[in-house]
Amino acid sequence: MKPRRISRATALALGFESAQEPAKSRSGASAGKVATRASAGRNGRKRAQMGKVSGHPEPTEHQEQAAFFDFARPYLQSKGIDPRLCFAIPNAQKFMSLARNPYAAYAVAKSEGLVEGVPDLMLAWPKWSTSSPLVCSFHGLLIEMKRETGKPKPEQLEMATLLRQAGYSVVIALGSKEAIRAIKAYVET
Numbered sequence: 001m002k003p004r005r006i007s008r009a010t011a012l013a014l015g016f017e018s019a020q021e022p023a024k025s026r027s028g029a030s031a032g033k034v035a036t037r038a039s040a041g042r043n044g045r046k047r048a049q050m051g052k053v054s055g056h057p058e059p060t061e062h063q064e065q066a067a068f069f070d071f072a073r074p075y076l077q078s079k080g081i082d083p084r085l086c087f088a089i090p091n092a093q094k095f096m097s098l099a100r101n102p103y104a105a106y107a108v109a110k111s112e113g114l115v116e117g118v119p120d121l122m123l124a125w126p127k128w129s130t131s132s133p134l135v136c137s138f139h140g141l142l143i144e145m146k147r148e149t150g151k152p153k154p155e156q157l158e159m160a161t162l163l164r165q166a167g168y169s170v171v172i173a174l175g176s177k178e179a180i181r182a183i184k185a186y187v188e189t
Helices: 008-014 044-048 061-078 092-096 102-111 154-165 176-188
Strands: 086-088 121-123 136-138 141-146 169-174
Touching (some): 061 086, 061 121, 061 141, 061 176, 092 102, 141 154, 141 176, 154 169, 169 176
Parallel strands (some): 141 169
Antiparallel strands (some): 086 121, 121 141
16 A cells, blocks of 8 residues: 655654655554754754754644644545634734844734734634534634643733633644644534
């Protein structure tokens, strides 16, 4: 059987060296090597920020989020949910480093409605109560994506509480695997 191709971001988030699924032995153990740090180059600074966890490079938040969407789009499609209803909520702070004047860029983003602490991902799909089809349990699912060793900031915790009070399901996921478990639990239960 030919190995299934997966994206580079998914491979790195799952700890594989290449974007090809590793060969499995008869016992089910993976025969593939663990991802190694990328060499310096055009993206060397970003890649060099990957920390070590138990001898394995830790994927960046971007890689974790890309791995989540590699799973979520076909999964939602298979469940009859339009994958366009699952999207990233851009945080202007990620783009501040690209601006010539980050202070001016931040002021513009704030004037355009930037709110600190808003989660990274949203599934705009209401969750209906199983006891009554007229009762909405949740208005949608919001996921704050963190690296496996990441910690949420106080404003992210405050926003999560506020959104829960407003009727949303909010999950702070440490890595793509937790985010995938969260979306499966939300859609399937």
